[in-house]
């Protein structure tokens with residue numbers, strides 16, 4: 728059975744959360760962290776993740792989640808192949824850095840699901 732749109736958005740936001748959390752643990756280990764909470768519709772996707780991030784990574788996750796929520800494509804292409812490029816700077820550069828950092832570590836751990844989708 729094909730997953731519905733809400734499932735796909737939830738899955739993508741969970742993947743984003745996983746990538747950003749791995750990066751935050753590795754690169755921002757000394758920064759203070761708090762459980763991420765979203766506002767409005769985003770909260771329904773963020774709350775189940777129960778992840779703690781620093782302030783900078785929290786803002787990035789909420790930004791990326793809002794972009795995913797508003798993505799006009801279905802099926803969604805990999806962001807790197809998209810002509811819309813809805814991410815503004817510096818978010819775009821930051822998310823690429825995180826995808827590279829966490830992607831390599833996930834490959835090393837054997838968790839390669841979804842990585843192609845975001846690179």
Ligand code: SF4
Nearest residue numbers: 798806809811812813
């Ligand atoms: S960059 Fe393109 S594919 Fe990625 S979220 Fe934005 S509109 Fe959607």
Ligand SMILES: [Zn+2]
Nearest residue numbers: 751755781784
């Ligand atoms: Zn962080």
